[in-house]
Amino acid sequence: MLNTPYLLFLGDAADPLSAxxxxxxxxxxxxxxxxxxxxxxxxxxxxxPDLSIDEAVAAGAKTLxxxxxxxxxxxxxxxxxTFEEALAAGMDIASGLHNLLRDQPSLVAMAEKHGRQLIDxxxxxxxxxxxxxxxRTGKRCLAVGTDCSVGKxxxxxxxxxxxxxxxxxxSFRATGQTGILITGGGVPLDAVIADFMAGSVEYxxxxxxxxxxxxxxxxxxxxxxxxxxxxxxxxHGGAPDALVLCHEPTREHMRGLPDYQQPSxxxxxxxxxxxxxxxxxxxxxxxxxxxxxxxxxxxxxTLLQSTEQEMGLPTVDPFRQGADRLADALAAM
Amino acid sequence: MLNTPYLLFLGDAADPLSAxxxxxxxxxxxxxxxxxxxxxxxxxxxxxPDLSIDEAVAAGAKTLxxxxxxxxxxxxxxxxxTFEEALAAGMDIASGLHNLLRDQPSLVAMAEKHGRQLIDxxxxxxxxxxxxxxxRTGKRCLAVGTDCSVGKxxxxxxxxxxxxxxxxxxSFRATGQTGILITGGGVPLDAVIADFMAGSVEYxxxxxxxxxxxxxxxxxxxxxxxxxxxxxxxxHGGAPDALVLCHEPTREHMRGLPDYQQPSxxxxxxxxxxxxxxxxxxxxxxxxxxxxxxxxxxxxxTLLQSTEQEMGLPTVDPFRQGADRLADALAAM
Numbered sequence: 001m002l003n004t005p006y007l008l009f010l011g012d013a014a015d016p017l018s019a020x021x022x023x024x025x026x027x028x029x030x031x032x033x034x035x036x037x038x039x040x041x042x043x044x045x046x047x048x049p050d051l052s053i054d055e056a057v058a059a060g061a062k063t064l065x066x067x068x069x070x071x072x073x074x075x076x077x078x079x080x081x082t083f084e085e086a087l088a089a090g091m092d093i094a095s096g097l098h099n100l101l102r103d104q105p106s107l108v109a110m111a112e113k114h115g116r117q118l119i120d121x122x123x124x125x126x127x128x129x130x131x132x133x134x135x136r137t138g139k140r141c142l143a144v145g146t147d148c149s150v151g152k153x154x155x156x157x158x159x160x161x162x163x164x165x166x167x168x169x170x171s172f173r174a175t176g177q178t179g180i181l182i183t184g185g186g187v188p189l190d191a192v193i194a195d196f197m198a199g200s201v202e203y204x205x206x207x208x209x210x211x212x213x214x215x216x217x218x219x220x221x222x223x224x225x226x227x228x229x230x231x232x233x234x235x236h237g238g239a240p241d242a243l244v245l246c247h248e249p250t251r252e253h254m255r256g257l258p259d260y261q262q263p264s265x266x267x268x269x270x271x272x273x274x275x276x277x278x279x280x281x282x283x284x285x286x287x288x289x290x291x292x293x294x295x296x297x298x299x300x301x302t303l304l305q306s307t308e309q310e311m312g313l314p315t316v317d318p319f320r321q322g323a324d325r326l327a328d329a330l331a332a333m
Numbered sequence: 334m335l336n337t338p339y340l341l342f343l344g345d346a347a348d349p350l351s352a353x354x355x356x357x358x359x360x361x362x363x364x365x366x367x368x369x370x371x372x373x374x375x376x377x378x379x380x381x382p383d384l385s386i387d388e389a390v391a392a393g394a395k396t397l398x399x400x401x402x403x404x405x406x407x408x409x410x411x412x413x414x415t416f417e418e419a420l421a422a423g424m425d426i427a428s429g430l431h432n433l434l435r436d437q438p439s440l441v442a443m444a445e446k447h448g449r450q451l452i453d454x455x456x457x458x459x460x461x462x463x464x465x466x467x468x469r470t471g472k473r474c475l476a477v478g479t480d481c482s483v484g485k486x487x488x489x490x491x492x493x494x495x496x497x498x499x500x501x502x503x504s505f506r507a508t509g510q511t512g513i514l515i516t517g518g519g520v521p522l523d524a525v526i527a528d529f530m531a532g533s534v535e536y537x538x539x540x541x542x543x544x545x546x547x548x549x550x551x552x553x554x555x556x557x558x559x560x561x562x563x564x565x566x567x568x569h570g571g572a573p574d575a576l577v578l579c580h581e582p583t584r585e586h587m588r589g590l591p592d593y594q595q596p597s598x599x600x601x602x603x604x605x606x607x608x609x610x611x612x613x614x615x616x617x618x619x620x621x622x623x624x625x626x627x628x629x630x631x632x633x634x635t636l637l638q639s640t641e642q643e644m645g646l647p648t649v650d651p652f653r654q655g656a657d658r659l660a661d662a663l664a665a666m
Contacts, residue, residue, distance in 0.1 A: 133558035133590045190528040194563045197527050222565075225466030225612050229566030230527045236558045257466045263611075271607060278596075279558050 001185040002094050002119060003062035007051060007086070008036045010044045011068045011079050019044035021096065022067025024182045028157045028172075032184070034059040036067075039078065044068070053085045063119075065181055066095035073098035083107055087116045094119040096177030121180040122188050124200070131198035131237050133279060138208030141330060142240035143218040143289065144272045146262040148227060148255045150248040151291035151318075152218035153179050155326070158318035159244070160215050162327035169212040173204050175234065179217045189219055189230055197230065201237025213330055216240065222271055223263045224254055232275060239279045242286045242330055243272055245313075249303060250294040265311055286329040288315040334518040335427050335452060336395035340384060340419070341369045343377045344401040344412050352377035354429065355400025357515045361490045361505075365517070367392040369400075372411065377401070386418045396452075398514055399428035406431035416440055420449045427452040429510030454513040455521050457533070464531035464570050466612060471541030474663060475573035476551040476622065477605045479595040481560060481588045483581040484624035484651075485551035486512050488659070491651035492577070493548050495660035502545040506537050508567065512550045522552055522563055530563065534570025546663055549573065555604055556596045557587055565608060572612040575619045575663055576605055578646075582636060583627040598644055619662040620647040 008022040016023070025032055026046045035051035038044070051059060064086040070076055075097055083093055083101075087110040095101050101118035102108060111118050141159070143152040156172055157179075163170035172179070174186025187200045205214045216238045220227030245268055254260035263271070269285050276283035288311060292300035300317060308315035314325040341355040349356070358365055359379045368384035371377070384392060397419040403409055408430055416426055416434075420443040428434050434451040435441060444451050474492070476485035489505055490512075496503035505512070507519025520533045538547045549571045553560030578601055587593035596604070602618050609616035621644060625633035633650060641648035647658040 130589075131559040133587075133593055135592070190526075192527050193523075194525050194527060194530050194566070195523040195560065197562045198559055222608075223611050225569040225572075226464040226531055227528065228569050228608075228611075229530045229562040229564075231562075232555075232565040233527070233562030236561050239558075254466075256463075259468070260466060260612075274604060274607075275555075275561075278556050278561075279593075 002065070003092055004032050004184060005061055006033045006063050006065045007056035007061040007091065008033050008046065008048065008067040009064050009079070009082065010036050010038045010042050010046070011076065012039045012041045013044035013068045014070065016044045018070065019046070019068045021069065021178050021181055022046055022065070024178055025065065025067065028161070028182050034061045037082065039082070053082065053089050057089045057091065061091060063092040063094050066093070066097060069097060075099045075101065075104060080104065080106060084110045087111050087114050090114065090116065092117040092119060094121060094181060096121045096181050098122070122177050122191055124188055124192055126203070128192060128196040128200035128203050130195060131202050135239070136205070136207040137210060138212045138214065139242070139333070140205055140214045140216060140238050140240045141242040141244065142216045142234060142238050143244045143246050144231065144235070144268065145218055145221045145246040146223065146265065146268050147221050147248065147251060148224055150246045151289060152246045155244055155246055155289040155318050155323065156215040156217050158323035159326050162323040163213065163330070166327055166331065168327065168331060169209060171212070171214055173214050173216045175201070175204070175217040175219050189234065197233035198237035201234055205238055218246065222275065223268065225257060225260065235272065235275050236279050240276055240283055241280060242284055242333060243276060244326060245269060245272070245285060245288045246291070247288065248291045265307065269311070284333070285313060286333065287313050287326045289326065290315060290317050292317045292320060335398070336425055337365050337517060338394055339366045339396050339398045340389035340394040340424065341366050341379065341381065341400040342397050342412070342415065343369050343371045343375050343379070344409065345372045345374045346377035346401045347403065349377045351403065352379070352401045354402065354511050354514055355379055355398070357511055358398065358400065361494070361515050367394045370415065372415070386415065386422045390422045390424065394424060396425040396427050399426070399430060402430060408432045408434065408437060413437065413439060417443050420444050420447050423447065423449065425450040425452060427454060427514060429454045429514050431455070455510050455524055457521055457525055459536070461525060461529040461533035461536055463528060464535050468572070469538070469540040470543060471545045471547065472575070472666070473538055473547045473549060473571050473573045474575040474577065475549045475567060475571045476577045476579050477564065477568070477601065478551055478554045478579040479556065479598065479601050480554050480581065480584060481557055483579045484622060485579045488577055488579055488622040488651050488656065489548040489550050490515070491656035492659050495656040496546065496663070499660055499664065501660065501664060502542060504545070504547055506547050506549045508534070508537070508550040508552050522567065530566035531570035534567055538571055551579065555608065556601065558590060558593065568605065568608050569612050573609055573616055574613060575617055575666060576609060577620050577622055577659060578602060578605070578618060579622045579624070581624045598640065602644070617666070618646060619666065620649070620659045622659065623648060623650050625650045625653060
């Protein structure tokens with residue numbers, strides 16, 4: 001778990017989109033951040049107070065979170081001086097970038113000198129167990145997608161928010177770098193050794209109160225040739241009671257796979273249920289989440305309504321409408 | 334790839350079963366071994382010439398293969414002196430044990446001194462790519478099981494042997510430690526990082542002649558909660574044209590999972606085909622392999638015949654009958 005609150009490092013972000021990790025933290029964990037730190041030429045702005053390292057420490061910041069990604073996911077040389085200052089001032093540093101903090105000798109030396117941590121959330125630090133398949137108390141919901149990057153994380157976070165607003169017990173469980181940085185903990189599933197994938201998800205979603213819901217962040221897709229094994233490990237390790245189908249309606253082919261088309265929502269429903277019921281015979285699909293960002297209001301509404309009729313399930317765009325109806329569907333189970 | 338031929342090290346094997354890796358090499362690659370090396374109290378005997386290290390080197394041995402496993406998969410202290418002698422005499426050492434050769438300082442020093450390799454086949458040494466899902470030339474067959482350890486490796490090796498006898502082009506492709514030691518190369522799939530599983534299988538089964546068959550060693554089961562993700566990565570990375578269903582008929586529950594029962598062969602067929610056709614729409618189930626070791630001749634024959642009738646597919650026990658009929662089914666495709 002990361003120490004909170006954070007100082008969100010936006011660096012020299014080339015545009016707002018490159019600061020999407022920081023934006024996610026601000027959106028979903030507004031209490032986690034005391035401010036932002038921007039270098040000259042930063043093209044992103046979260047609207048948080050601009051703080052120096054010393055001001056951030058004075059405001060209580062415990063961890064500088066690298067909330068920006070440049071092309072290639074590298075740690076830029078122009079960031080290093082700020083990182084060294086943060087360590088010297090008593091903050092940890094957390095990053096989900098491809099290049100690791102721990103591979104930067106000057107940061108390692110500075111962290112050792114000041115007794116601080118360098119946290120590369122992309123790298124597992126736990127020796128996860130082999131999955132046991134034993135039924136656990138508490139309820140679990142998993143978002144599964146027709147493809148990668150269709151809004152599974154967003155859907156689970158929006159459901160958590162809606163459930164908390166209704167007074168329900170719910171915990172978003174992160175399985176990817178961005179989710180881990182947003183919520184402060186989780187399992188970087190795509191970096192786990194094959195034999196321990198499902199076990200890491202069991203570890204992430206332990207026994208809980210009977211009326212508590214884990215909202216497990218989905219990864220990949222059962223229909224994505226590159227990552228389907230990760231998805232199935234999530235389904236069998238998570239043993240979900242409820243599945244939400246996630247879809248992006250304007251994609252011309254599967255992400256990164258020009259020869260592959262997305263499955264229909266019907267096919268995804270049937271396949272995901274077949275696989276989920278191997279470990280949880282009571283598993284149900286409770287709703288559909290469609291990312292309509294590429295559509296105008298009228299087209300989005302038409303699509304949501306027609307999908308709802310065809311599939312007979314609550315169908316929402318959680319960005320446009322919130323996830324209340326999905327939360328209600330869980331409450332009704 | 335391991336350098337052949339081998340000296341098979343049986344050590345102080347507690348019984349013949351603990352030397353099953355060595356037995357597998359002798360059975361499936363009889364030309365690979367110049368002899369066996371047994372320590373005092375060895376209870377296994379492959380019927381190969383007993384050779385000292387010097388005699389093995391004189392006979393051409395290039396690699397000492399650790400063909401024995403003690404309880405826990407450790408490297409025993411009583412083996413080390415022999416391993417040091419082998420390195421000094423110019424042999425590599427290969428092992429699939431849980432404890433690694435590379436973690437034994439005296440072996441590392443001796444290997445460096447003599448310019449030899451310590452090969453822990455349990456640990457990937459290749460940086461595998463992300464799977465592309467691009468269709469490859471050549472044909473592929475994958476064994477999928479109702480459970481773990483139901484005879485998938487044996488089936489694929491028996492099919493390779495039968496196909497070679499018929500003059501067909503066929504290559505067994507190992508995905509586990511034992512298979513890698515038997516054939517001298519492969520991918521230790523259960524130790525690959527999640528994101529690269531399917532890519533490692535594409536790497537293992539590259540484009541080939543149109544009439545060449547890769548016989549891919551199966552792992553786990555789509556129905557095994559602990560390892561199903563590994564199995565699905567094999568299906569999507571292997572993109573098999575043909576599937577063989579493997580089954581052990583006397584098991585009381587899924588291996589290691591007391592709360593789970595094996596699926597029916599019908600369910601396995603339908604689920605495996607659904608998943609395989611995502612990447613290879615022409616995929617077919619071409620036969621069934623049943624491990625009848627726990628049955629007498631009459632019961633085995635009755636079961637094989639009734640299964641063949643029920644499923645409408647060639648059904649064999651490759652240990653009792655060979656895999657000729659499965660090879661014929663591939664030839665007919």
